[in-house]
Structures are given as C-alpha cells and as structure tokens.
Amino acid sequence: MKLEKILDKLGSLEKNSFIKIIDNIISKNPKNAKEIEKILSSSDKGLKSVDNLNVSNIFSLISNEFTEHLLCEFQEANSQLDILIDIIIRDGNCIMKQDWFSRLYETEIKNLKVKIKILNAELENEKSELSESRKRDYRIYKACLSTAYNNDVANNRETKITSDELSIILTLSKQLGLSQEDVKLINYSILPIKKADIQDVINNLKNLGVVFFSKKENTIFIADEMVSLLRKVRKKEVAEKFYRRTLKLLREPVINQIAKDHNIDRKLTVSQKIEEIIKDGISFTDLLTTEIHKQDLTLTEKKKTLNELCEKGLNLTNLKGNTLEDKINSLIDHFDSVEKDEKVGISIDGFDKMLTELNKSLPKLNKELKEQFELQEEYVLNADFLLDYNIKPRDILDLIIKPDLSKFIKDNGIKQRGDDILNILEHFKDVENLYLENYANVGYRNLNLLKENGISVKESELGLKFEELTKIIFKSLGFNVDDKFKNQLNTQKDMMDILLNLGNEEIIIVECKTIKEKGYNKFSTVSRQLKSYQNLAIKNNLRIVKILLIAPEFSDDFVYDCEMDTEMNLSLITASTLTKIFEAFKTSKYKEFPHVLFRDIVINEERIIKALAK
Known part of the structure; x- marks a missing residue:
C-alpha cells in the first residue's frame, strides 16, 4: 500500500513518530532542501499541516537521509533489526494484524535457532556436504565475530560490537561471498538471541519510523516506499517476486549448482530450491555475475548469457550498458520501475476476472497464495486486496507451475503459441478499463508509459x-x-x-x-x-x-x-x-x-x- 493511502487511513497520533523523524531530517538541511521548502511554503503550520500526498513527496526527497537514519540503528549488532526487516520486506507482509506479526516473528526466531544448530553441526561434521573452502569461510567469519563480541570481557566492559568492528565484519562477509542468511546464522550463533515482547518490537519499529500501527484496526502498515528503502538497507536489490521471476528462467542444473554452493538440501524440488535460494539472501548482482555462470566463461560470454536471459525470458530487448555490471544495474532499475508503477499491466476488472477463472481451474491456488505471501485472510483472490499488498497479475502467474498454467490456458481458450504468461495477461487485458486507468497518461500524450502499461496507440x-x-x-x-x-x-x-x-x-x-x-x-x-x-x-x-x-x-x-x-x-x-x-x-x-x-x-x-x- 502506498504511503499516501496509509497516511489517509491513520490519525495524527499514529503518524506522529514518522512525522517527527522527517521533521528532524528537514531541520538538518538535507540534499533536496529547496524542493522540500517549496512544498512546505504552502503551509503555515509546517509539516504537520501538509496534505498526505505532499508528505509522501517529501519522504521521497529525503529517502537517502532516512536510509542513513536506519543504518545508524544497525550499528547495534544485537538489535534484531535484521530479523525484523527480513520479515516485513517479504512480499505480502506490508499489512499485518498484530497477532499475525507476532506469529511470524516467533516462527522466525524458532527457525533461526534450528538453522544455527544445523550449521554448527555441519561445520563439525567431516562428512558434511559443505565444501572445505566454504567451511573455511564460515569459520573465519565466525572467529572474527566472536573476537569482536567477546574482547570486551578482558577489559571488564559490556560485551558488544562497536560500529568500527561492525564495518570491518561486514566488509569481511562480503569478501568471503557470504549470503545474508549465512551472516545472520553465524551472527546469532555468537550473539544471544531472545524473543522480545511483540508490543515492544512494534513500538521500536514505530519509533524508528519504519511501520505505522493502527490501534483501532490492531494492524501494522508498511508503505511500499518504505519496503523499497528497507530492501536497500538489507542490500536486497530486487523484490522477492522479481528474484523468483529470474530464477525460474534458469535451467535445473544451474539451480542445483547454486543450491549446492549454499548448503541447500538437494532433495528439495526445483521450486522449493528456488524459494530457499531467495530466503538465503544471495545478492542479485552476485547471482548474475557469478552464480549462474560456469567458472571458465569469459566476460563476453557472461554478457551474452545475461542478454539472452532478458530477451527470451523477461521480454527485455537492448539491455542498457556496455559492462556486465551496467547491464545488471539496468535490469535492477527496470524491476524497480515496474514495482513503483501503480499500473498492473491489465485493468483492475481484468485482474479480477483472471483471479475468478484461476480459482475455478486451480482451486488450490488460494491456499498456495496465502502460504507463499504469508497472508492472514481466508480468501485472497481479489484484485483490490492483492494490489494493497503490491501483488500484481504477473506476480501471481509467476508462482504457478507449468502444468497448471497449461491447464488454465486450455480451460479458458487462451492462445497457446508463444509465452504462456504474456498470452494470459493479453487475454484478460480488458482494453476499455485499461485505457480509463491510464486516462491521465493519454492526456499527457505519454506514448512510452502507455506502451509500458500494455496500450498500443498512435x-x-x-x-x-x-x-x-x-x-x-x-x-x-x-x-x-x-x-x-x-x-x-x-x-x-x-x-x-x-x-x-x-x-x-x-x-x-x-x-x-x-x-x-x-x-x-x-x-x-x-x-x-x-x-x-x-x-x-x-x-x-x-x-x-x-x-x-x-x-x-x-x-x-x-x-x-x-x-x-x-x-x-x-x-x-x-x-x-x-x-x-x-x-x-x-x-x-x-x-x-x-x-x-x-x-x-x-x-x-x-x-x-x-x-x-x-
């Protein structure tokens, strides 16, 4: 749900912490101070009296400074902020009842403790599937973290990791090629991990400006814009849905090799391995730079592989950039713009029709979506509901396995030649409503944006x-x-x-x-x-x-x-x-x-x- 829409739902007290942080950032003369002043000049009473659309606009202008504000909080290594952010940035977790959030938090702590035990056992087991080089990387990182945390004991000080130590440790983890999940498991094998009171957790996140909490609805809201910012804080370059979309284009042997390199159970199905790779927090850039390629490939061959992946799988021609890094950044920028775009590729009515027909053909889909996106409601196949969670038609279709997609296409008389997902989206486009949803873009004569939103017009x-x-x-x-x-x-x-x-x-x-x-x-x-x-x-x-x-x-x-x-x-x-x-x-x-x-x-x-x- 967009920030403006969330602010419209809340009272002034519920917005207070967020407004205070923005006010504080503005008082420190941020980079875009002049643009912010233009917005504020229309109000006599400052930020509190500015309408919600302009509060949202100001937030986008101070996003870099807000990111710095959050990074300061990460200096407290045992704050559990990494655990909490990893929960709230998952697709489908931007709106949660308090009890649902509490359940997810509790499950996350339990799963973390189980994974820590497994990792420690793997490090001790000489016959484990972990390679010796990977074991060495884990041990080096774990030893350095242990020293940083426990060296205060010798000086009779409280055990903690200083900001300087943390910056060195983060650099070390990057150089060793550890995924975020690797880092998290090793961190909490050294740092004490305790389940905090959920109300304290919510209050802390609210005071950081990360979440809004409606007491009336007993619901936590995280704005789409905030989710995007938090991903950057956690060094996650793209949303899970786009990561999944990319992984599903890879051949099974490539998925198996990535899974093997990151200690993911080889007995899982390909779909399950893909979900585990996503959870593992492997950098999207690292994935496309090294993970999907054979070791002996040249840079030119890697660029060719990436171009083919984008052209044939993602329908993206002429990926910008000369270097491999530039091309990957171009792809990340593309996914970023797709996520920010409020349009859904087909009309809202078309989306609802598609969901209705999917429910008829694939009755298990509702349950699968609930589990995939960790949604609390019983029936979730509703366009307006899913769009509040920033879940769009393509995101739904990406989750459906090939045999089920084929069944759905046959059941609905959809064209079978070409790309299945694009054929389904075209079938449910509903042109009149799509034009109405793009009414302002037609008025602006914005041909490029109309084309991106599925409209072809002279x-x-x-x-x-x-x-x-x-x-x-x-x-x-x-x-x-x-x-x-x-x-x-x-x-x-x-x-x-x-x-x-x-x-x-x-x-x-x-x-x-x-x-x-x-x-x-x-x-x-x-x-x-x-x-x-x-x-x-x-x-x-x-x-x-x-x-x-x-x-x-x-x-x-x-x-x-x-x-x-x-x-x-x-x-x-x-x-x-x-x-x-x-x-x-x-x-x-x-x-x-x-x-x-x-x-x-x-x-x-x-x-x-x-x-x-x-």
Whole structure:
C-alpha cells in the first residue's frame, strides 16, 4: 500500500513518530532542501499541516537521509533489526494484524535457532556436504565475530560490537561471498538471541519510523516506499517476486549448482530450491555475475548469457550498458520501475476476472497464495486486496507451475503459441478499463508509459481517445452525454467536444485538452474557443450551467487568467482529479453526480470526495 493511502487511513497520533523523524531530517538541511521548502511554503503550520500526498513527496526527497537514519540503528549488532526487516520486506507482509506479526516473528526466531544448530553441526561434521573452502569461510567469519563480541570481557566492559568492528565484519562477509542468511546464522550463533515482547518490537519499529500501527484496526502498515528503502538497507536489490521471476528462467542444473554452493538440501524440488535460494539472501548482482555462470566463461560470454536471459525470458530487448555490471544495474532499475508503477499491466476488472477463472481451474491456488505471501485472510483472490499488498497479475502467474498454467490456458481458450504468461495477461487485458486507468497518461500524450502499461496507440489518435474516455467517465457519472443534440448545435466553425444535457434547456459544455509539455497555459486561445461555444448555446436559448475544461494539468498563469475571467462560468478539472471523483462516485449513494459540486475555479477533489461519501 502506498504511503499516501496509509497516511489517509491513520490519525495524527499514529503518524506522529514518522512525522517527527522527517521533521528532524528537514531541520538538518538535507540534499533536496529547496524542493522540500517549496512544498512546505504552502503551509503555515509546517509539516504537520501538509496534505498526505505532499508528505509522501517529501519522504521521497529525503529517502537517502532516512536510509542513513536506519543504518545508524544497525550499528547495534544485537538489535534484531535484521530479523525484523527480513520479515516485513517479504512480499505480502506490508499489512499485518498484530497477532499475525507476532506469529511470524516467533516462527522466525524458532527457525533461526534450528538453522544455527544445523550449521554448527555441519561445520563439525567431516562428512558434511559443505565444501572445505566454504567451511573455511564460515569459520573465519565466525572467529572474527566472536573476537569482536567477546574482547570486551578482558577489559571488564559490556560485551558488544562497536560500529568500527561492525564495518570491518561486514566488509569481511562480503569478501568471503557470504549470503545474508549465512551472516545472520553465524551472527546469532555468537550473539544471544531472545524473543522480545511483540508490543515492544512494534513500538521500536514505530519509533524508528519504519511501520505505522493502527490501534483501532490492531494492524501494522508498511508503505511500499518504505519496503523499497528497507530492501536497500538489507542490500536486497530486487523484490522477492522479481528474484523468483529470474530464477525460474534458469535451467535445473544451474539451480542445483547454486543450491549446492549454499548448503541447500538437494532433495528439495526445483521450486522449493528456488524459494530457499531467495530466503538465503544471495545478492542479485552476485547471482548474475557469478552464480549462474560456469567458472571458465569469459566476460563476453557472461554478457551474452545475461542478454539472452532478458530477451527470451523477461521480454527485455537492448539491455542498457556496455559492462556486465551496467547491464545488471539496468535490469535492477527496470524491476524497480515496474514495482513503483501503480499500473498492473491489465485493468483492475481484468485482474479480477483472471483471479475468478484461476480459482475455478486451480482451486488450490488460494491456499498456495496465502502460504507463499504469508497472508492472514481466508480468501485472497481479489484484485483490490492483492494490489494493497503490491501483488500484481504477473506476480501471481509467476508462482504457478507449468502444468497448471497449461491447464488454465486450455480451460479458458487462451492462445497457446508463444509465452504462456504474456498470452494470459493479453487475454484478460480488458482494453476499455485499461485505457480509463491510464486516462491521465493519454492526456499527457505519454506514448512510452502507455506502451509500458500494455496500450498500443498512435500519437495522432490520443486527442480523440482522451475525448472518448472523458465521455465514458461522464456517462458513468450519470450524465446524459448528448452527441445528437451537440451535432445539431455545432457549426463548421464552432465544434464543442462534449455536451451534457441536463434537460429543461440546461447544458454543461465540456472541452478536452491533451498536452505534451508541462502545465497547460494557453488561456487566451482556449477562452476565445469556449466563448464562441457559449455564444452558440445562448443563440439557441440554452442556459449554460457550467463550462468544464479537462486537461492533465494547468499552469499557475492559466489558473490566474481563469480567475480573472468574468464572462464565463468556467471550472478547471485535471485528468487525475476527474479519475478520483469517478472512483469515489462508484461507491457513493448517488445514481447521478450532483453537478452543483462543480463550483470551484480549480475543482477541489478532496471536497467533492468527502461530499460523495456522506
């Protein structure tokens, strides 16, 4: 769930710790201080009175400083912060009831203790499957950590690891090629591990600004933006779902070799080995740099292997970068942008239809998803629910084994040639709703983003498409979009885009404008156009209740000129505002949108959404 949406759900007390930390970072003149000041200048009372969207924007501007704030907490080696973060950054753990979080925490501690015993036994067992070189690496790291922790005893001081010692130990673990799971197991074989009171754990995480806790709902919320930041703190370059997507493209012998190198049970199935590799915390960069390649491969051959993996498996052509490192970073950036993108590749309705059909074909899928993503609810195959957890259609399909995917494709008459997952997504795309979800992108004429979101359209068609979508929205709001009457009124010179017929010779005129550059600022041109429509309507004895101008955004100058105009009853609506009003209307008690709410110069979405909710 996005930070803005979480903040909307919470009271001021529940947001207080988070706001205090951001306030403290701002007071220390962060890198983006000027941009932050621009946002804060609109508020007289500082950060606490800034709306939730702008709090979210400020958080993105201070993300580097927030990361430093968290890294300071990691200097306390036995804080269990690594254990806790590893729980909350897993796919599906961004919203949890307190008792569920408590259960996951308890399970994590138990599993950790079991794994520590197994590792210690492996180190002592001469016939263990661990190679001698790997045993040596573990022993070196363990001996150094033990010295760092216990050397205080000789000086009659409390046993702890200092920040200097910790930085050296972290460097050592990297040079030895230890995974995060390796490091964690060895760390807690030396450091005492105790289960803390869950309320204390939640309070500590809340005071760090990492989680929000709603007492009313007894629920922990971790924003998608925070999860992304915490992954970076834990040196996890991509989300588990993208790691899994990549691993599933590898041949079984490659998976087996990676599993062997990291002491993963060879008796497990390939799918189980993949999950264990993900849990092991092997660096994604290390995976693509060394783990998936044979030892004697040249750098050129490694780059070729990576390119083929991306082109054939991930549908990514022309991976940017000349060096292997650049190409891997390009892939990480791609996954990062996919995760941040709120669009899901198909429409929400299409997602729900896909989930309904999956449940019919594969009745065990609901249970499998619950277990995979550690979800508490009984029935989880619901699009809105899964999207709150940032789980998208592709993430679901990635979990389904090949035979089950084939069965689903046959059951639903889906095209069988080519990539199974891409064929399924195409089948459930639901183009009209997908366009509506990309309404603002159409208005901005953003061809690249539209293409990324599964829409193929010519630039020359975007103006007409924006008008069509606007008509669909107003029809859905209960208005009579009267094309027949509009065509009777229009002349060759004056052609209004949309006419809303209210009856009794009353109308609303709607004009649609797409823009490629930022900020629509051609008021003089558009005002002449709208006044000619106004005169046309008056000549036909019509009363104009309102003139609405829809565009992706308006410049400050445009808004000022509009405010100064005394001849037209004109209101400005941004495309994103109209979309939000449309979404709020769907769940309201109204069958027809009360047009009297269109009374601002620049339509205030918050006021209208509140009115619709009453």
